[in-house]
Amino acid sequence: MRLVSTLFGPQARRRWVHLILGGALLMPYWLLSSVLVGVLGGGGRLFTGSLAVQFGAYALALPIAAASGYTPLTRSLCVSAARPLLGVPAERFAEGPARTRPARLRASAWFTLHLALGGLISGASLALPPLAAVLIVLPPLSRLTGERYETYEVLTGTGPWPALLGPVAGLAVLVGLAAASAGAGALLARQAPPLLGPTPADRLAAAERRAADLAVRNRLARELHDSVGHALSAVTLQASAARRVLDSDPEFVREALTAIEETTRRTVGELDAVLGLLRQDEDAHGTEELPGPALDLLDDLLARSGVPVAYEAVGDPAGVPAAVSREAYRIVQEGLSNALRHNGSSPVSLWITVHSEELEIRMENPLSGRAPVVRPGGGRGLRGIAERATLLGGVAEAGAKDGLWRFTARLPLGGAR
Structure with a gap:
């Protein structure tokens, strides 16, 4: 048979x-x-x-x-x-x-x-x-x-x-x-x-395509995590504070609602820009730069972050290459989100120094001792910061010391190339 x-x-x-x-x-x-x-x-x-x-x-x-x-x-x-x-x-x-x-x-x-x-x-x-x-x-x-x-x-x-x-x-x-x-x-x-x-050349090309696709997905995931994650943390904090003083301080409630409105509007714009890349062809992913704000919008971010920030800049952040500037903005944004989740409205100190060959970001805030606000799907912020720094050839370090949470990132200015 x-x-x-x-x-x-x-x-x-x-x-x-x-x-x-x-x-x-x-x-x-x-x-x-x-x-x-x-x-x-x-x-x-x-x-x-x-x-x-x-x-x-x-x-x-x-x-x-x-x-x-x-x-x-x-x-x-x-x-x-x-x-x-x-x-x-x-x-x-x-x-x-x-x-x-x-x-x-x-x-x-x-x-x-x-x-x-x-x-x-x-x-x-x-x-x-x-x-x-x-x-x-x-x-x-x-x-x-x-x-x-x-x-x-x-x-x-x-x-x-x-x-x-x-x-x-x-x-x-x-x-x-x-x-x-x-x-x-x-x-x-x-x-x-x-x-x-x-052939071996075909396998190599396929592996390179898979690696490029994976890199694009990781980049998009980091953009969504940092943009949306920071917005949710800020909105949550502002809404919580407004609820506590709803009857006693209407002016603060009005400002909190305004900050929530502006934060969500800006985040929706960033979300549309990132999702727009997902609707494009795969070939465009590898060549087109990801949209997003840069250090020229940092003042607006600090003003709407939901936490008091003491900011000091050394050098000219406006002269930083565009790719490094965008990554630096996202790193600061995620650092503020981390401070919000772990320490609420505790003040944050931020220093950005433009050296001849690298951009240095330092951030520190006091430890509150309370449990952090847990967000579903969270816990990837510091890893995302490290990935951003590594892709530019830099390093990022974070940890608690002397009652403070300290964070440092060094990004080579040549990393844009």
Whole structure:
């Protein structure tokens, strides 16, 4: 039963279709080669029934097919045909055109092998079934009609034994054709991964694409975490403070509601800008800069942060490269969010110093001793700060010392490049 499935099962039939497709693709090359063989042979007739001429044209057609298969798109077309018909796992095929010389050579070798086997199986599929039908049908037909069939006698000879063995021979011809087709299909299936699979260069390019996609997702996650996380922390603190003095200090409540409104409006704008990148093509992710505020908007951030901040700048933050300026803004923002969650409205001291080759950010605030405000999904802020600093070639450190929470980040100004 397993042998029958191997020879005549669905997979065998799909592979036979794939081989027939190869035979069809071979036909233009074979016709061109037949013309060349006829001309070079000096014969008056270009197409003859001579097997020598036909196989000579077949042999000449294969190098022509190999030369035409040395194109980038050959691999894509071959993969499109082989993936649904050969029964090979889809992940073992390469994606896209063959862009390197080794990949094109492999695709050309596959194309030639496919056409070579496909031409043989196609020719056998055209010639052998009629022969098998003659061997199977004519003996019983001759007994019923009492007539002699010269074609059958030429094939089998005369006498009782050829007449009895003819049907067996016809079935054997069909089984042999099925076996040859199954064998050729299995050979193509074995050769598909090494010839149509990804080359080392393809694997490297795929790994680089995955790494780039992962970097983009991490960058977007950091932007969302820092922007939305800071806004939620500030809004929570402002709303909590306003609720406590709702009846006694209406002016403070009015200012808190104004700060909440402005914080949420600014955050929604930043959120739309980040989500806009997610709706773009993947190719744009790797080349387009992430939107976001920079150090020129730091005063507004400090004014609306929900915590009193003593800020001192040394040097000119406006002259910091744009990429470093954006990352520095996010680092300060996350530092303020961390202070809000851990110490409420305790005052924060912030120093930003622009050195000749790096930007230094220092922040400290007193430890309150109370449990921090826990936000679902939180706990990644300091890690995000460290990632931002590392991507620019800098360092970030944070920890408690002498009753203060101290945070320091150093960002090379050349990190923008």
